[in-house]
Amino acid sequence: MRVYFYCRDEPFNLQEDVVTLAEGLKKLGVPFYGSCNYWRQSAVSDDFLIKHDPDVSPDDCDVVVVSYTWSVFMRPGSFEVLKRPLPEGLFKKGRRYVTVCMDNHDGYWTESWEPEYRKFDLILRSKLNRRAWHPENMRPWVLGFTNRIVQATSGALSFAERRRVVSVNFGASHPYGHGARIEAEKKFLPQLEKIIPFDTTKDDLKKEPSNPYERLMWEQTGMRFSQNYYNRLKSSQAVACFCGELIPPMPWNPQSYMVGGNKAKLKRHFFDFIAKFDLRPRRSIQWDSFRAWEAWVAGCVVINLDLEMYGVDLPVMPENWKHYIGVDLAQPKKTLERIKDEPEILGKVAVEGHDWVIANYSPAAMARRFLELAGGG
Numbered sequence: 199m200r201v202y203f204y205c206r207d208e209p210f211n212l213q214e215d216v217v218t219l220a221e222g223l224k225k226l227g228v229p230f231y232g233s234c235n236y237w238r239q240s241a242v243s244d245d246f247l248i249k250h251d252p253d254v255s256p257d258d259c260d261v262v263v264v265s266y267t268w269s270v271f272m273r274p275g276s277f278e279v280l281k282r283p284l285p286e287g288l289f290k291k292g293r294r295y296v297t298v299c300m301d302n303h304d305g306y307w308t309e310s311w312e313p314e315y316r317k318f319d320l321i322l323r324s325k326l327n328r329r330a331w332h333p334e335n336m337r338p339w340v341l342g343f344t345n346r347i348v349q350a351t352s353g354a355l356s357f358a359e360r361r362r363v364v365s366v367n368f369g370a371s372h373p374y375g376h377g378a379r380i381e382a383e384k385k386f387l388p389q390l391e392k393i394i395p396f397d398t399t400k401d402d403l404k405k406e407p408s409n410p411y412e413r414l415m416w417e418q419t420g421m422r423f424s425q426n427y428y429n430r431l432k433s434s435q436a437v438a439c440f441c442g443e444l445i446p447p448m449p450w451n452p453q454s455y456m457v458g459g460n461k462a463k464l465k466r467h468f469f470d471f472i473a474k475f476d477l478r479p480r481r482s483i484q485w486d487s488f489r490a491w492e493a494w495v496a497g498c499v500v501i502n503l504d505l506e507m508y509g510v511d512l513p514v515m516p517e518n519w520k521h522y523i524g525v526d527l528a529q530p531k532k533t534l535e536r537i538k539d540e541p542e543i544l545g546k547v548a549v550e551g552h553d554w555v556i557a558n559y560s561p562a563a564m565a566r567r568f569l570e571l572a573g574g575g
Contacts, residue, residue, distance in 0.1 A: 199569060200229050202259040202295070203248055204268050204285050207234040210420045213265045214488075215300040215322075218342050220248050222565025231259065233285075237418065239345075241410040259295055261572045262288065264318075266300040270309050274420035289317045296572050298322065302341055306330065306445075306483045307453045320571055325442070325486045329478075329509035331451040337571060338511040342559045343491040346415060350425060351496040354432035357545040363397040364390065364436040364501065365493075367427070378482065378503060378527070382440040386530040390438075390501075393538050397434060401426050422488075428496070435544060436523075437493035439502045442484035444527070446473040452481075479528070482508035490522075494555035499523060499548045513567055514558040519543065521551040 201223060203216045217237050223230050224247070232248035239245050256262045264284065271280045288297060301310040301323040310321050311333060322339035326332060366387065368379065387396075401424040407413045415423040431437065445452050446469040455466035473480065482503055493500045504524030506515060518524040525533045536543070557563065 199261065200231070200254075200259040202254070202256045202262045203230060203232045203236075203265065204263065205232055205234060205236045205248060205265040206267055206271065207236055208271075209417055210274050211267055211271055212419045212422065213237075213267055214341065214344055215302050216263060216265045217247060217344050217346075218561050218564050219263065219568055221345050222561035222563070222568070225562040226565055226569075228565070228569070238414055241414055256285075256288075256295055257293070261296045261298060263298045263300060264288070266302045270303065284314065296320065298568075298572055300339070301336075302339075302486075304484050306456045310336070322568070322571070325484045326511040327481050327483060327509045328511040329447070329481050330483070338513055340512055340559060341486050341488055341491060342561075342564055343488075343495050343555075344561060346423075347428075347488075347492055347495050350415075350423075350428040351432055351492065354497050357435060357497065357548045360433050360435045361397070363395050363434050364438055365430060365434045365498070366396045366398050366438045367400055367430075368489075376441050376484075377443040378485070379440040379442075381444065381527050382438070382525070385527055386525055386533070387438060389530065389534050390537070393534065394436065397430065399430060428492070431493060431496040431498055434498055435548065436499035436501055437489065439487060439490040439493060439500050441487040441489070441502075442482055444480045444503075444508070445483055446470055447476050447478040447480055448472065452483075456483075479507050479509075479526070482510050485510050491555065491559070494522075494551050497548055497552045499544050500551055501525065503527070516551070516554060520547065521554045523547060 203220065205213050205216050213236065220230055230248065231254045232250050234250050235246040235248065237247040239247050269282060269284060272278065273280060296319045299310055299315060299318045299321045301308055301321055303309060310323065315321060316333060316335060318335055321333065321336040323332065323336045324339045324341050326336070326338045403421050403424060407416050412423065412425050448469060455462045455469060485503060485505065490500050490502060500522040502522055502524055504518055504526050506518065507526060516522050523533065
């Protein structure tokens with residue numbers, strides 16, 4: 199097996215979808231190449247993880263992967279959207295390679311829902327919901343984590359040695375609010391703070407780090423890297439990880455009210471009203487965030503939505519109260535009472551959650567799953 203990555207070389211364009219896979223493939227001894235040099239692993243100028251070899255083309259490989267920012271990319275800070283077409287000749291007749299599209303975009307209906315993406319053999323889509331329609335060539339995926347996160351969270355304190363705090367810090371985010379987060383801030387978090395103190399420290403992510411390695415990671419992640427934040431994770435017991443939007447349980451295809459003007463808003467109001475008479479819970483769209491994976495890797499208790507209940511679809515699902523604490527925002531009191539009555543459960547969830555994420559979502563585990571789905575497992 200040989201893998202070819204179509205990726206972009208802007209230094210601020212974070213493409214952890216292909217970084218995770220490349221790190222995993224490297225661990226497994228599977229060769230890979232890129233359309234450009236991408237992701238410097240250290241301050242050494244030519245220490246790229248993905249390297250371009252002019253003598254290797256997609257035709258020389260078994261799987262060709264298109265990173266999710268190849269066609270659509272938002273410039274950090276300016277929110278300017280940069281677009282370009284899919285690679286020329288990607289679906290040419292007689293090709294012998296499998297085509298894979300990565301999709302970590304926010305929202306429900308993304309670029310990979312467009313007709314031309316039906317030509318891909320496989321689309322790996324994070325933030326998928328099993329109770330909502332998606333194209334047939336799409337499979338559930340996750341943002342996951344990379345060696346950068348493992349290194350940044352190494353040397354974490356044992357759970358008993360940590361500060362009994364919940365980190366509530368939504369610093370690196372979008373210019374718009376997350377519906378699930380806003381609802382959690384109203385219905386759940388104020389009551390949780392009465393049980394466990396909060397650490398709401400925020401870092402100035404626009405400040406350039408002085409350490410050469412940290413500055414490099416800060417640049418390559420679009421100003422999302424803060425070692426101070428990871429240090430706090432390593433000494434905190436829990437992290438609030440609410441993200442995304444909650445939508446009504448119907449219809450099967452919610453696109454008609456997810457994007458649009460007043461007509462879409464009217465449809466959303468209608469289905470919100472109908473949901474009051476529907477016994478099914480709402481659905482989570484865009485639940486996935488780097489915060490959850492960072493917290494799991496750091497050995498913290500991840501506090502999030504009840505992923506199973508809200509329809510979230512992952513390759514391997516975590517179990518509520520074993521690998522994380524999932525909240526039903528319609529009945530938050532149940533979660534609050536259990537945390538209060540069983541304080542010892544937090545330490546168990548932290549350990550189990552860390553072991554679960556390393557076993558199922560390390561770069562090597564992600565790469566194995568990728569090879570199986572692409573037909574080379």
